[in-house]
Amino acid sequence: MEFTKGHGTGNDFVILPDPDGALDLTPGLVAALCDRRRGLGADGVLRVVRAAKHPEGAALAGDAEWFMDYRNADGSVAEMCGNGARVFVRYLLETGLATPSGAALPVATRAGVVRALVEGDTVSVEMRRPQLYDVATAALGGLTLSGTAVDVGNPHLVCALPGSLDLAGLDLTRAPVFDTGVFPSGVNVEFTAPGDPVSGTDVHVLMRVYERGSAETLSCGTGACAVAAVALRDAGRDTGTATVDVPGGRLTVTVTDDSCWLAGPALLIATGTVTLPTS
């Protein structure tokens, strides 16, 4: 099987070209590819399939030729992956599956069509505007934190740490416990602390994340969008720009009246072939 490896701010993916949708991408195969000791190692898999050749893609594609079939490292399916979309677009352009033009490139995802612009190392993706919809808690060890539930196509819970706690000191080796009544399909949990002012942006937030299906990752693009929307709300704003620092680097999020732009580096680092047991 041919693969490419790529990442966006350290959120890493195995990319599988499958234009005709011929690959039997089982949860077991995804988990084997993402295994960091016995496989290639990744936070998730991006299957590159022509929208018309994928049962979900065909219904969702609109004007998009390509469908991003995203899977978490444990093999589960997710609706959306912000960093994945940015890496996916880098892959389409570098392999010639899409042609660079001044116009934004549409990509179909389970959360609808997103549109991407590329400038040097930076890939920006326009996604839906995050919807803040509830208050919920996350428990981590002996700590219970209140947070905001946010829909970015996939589910998030954004919890600000009290000033007395150090973000870097949180133990994210175990999954936070959340309310399954609020999040029946699971949730990605972001922990945040305020950052020092950054010129040109309205808010600056430091974030760590425990992702549904992938455990702690170095970055989560949709998580950064959720965090930005909550920080802007807390600053009394509906729209604006946020700098979100994650363990893997820096993302910039711009929330507009009707959408959300996620910008940051997206890189391809290797290509090769892999053979793994499929069970």
Ligand SMILES: N[C@@H](CCC[C@H](N)C(=O)O)C(=O)O
């Ligand atoms: N890392 C991604 C999000 C991937 C999906 C997530 N784990 C979920 O299950 O919803 C991103 O960059 O957005």
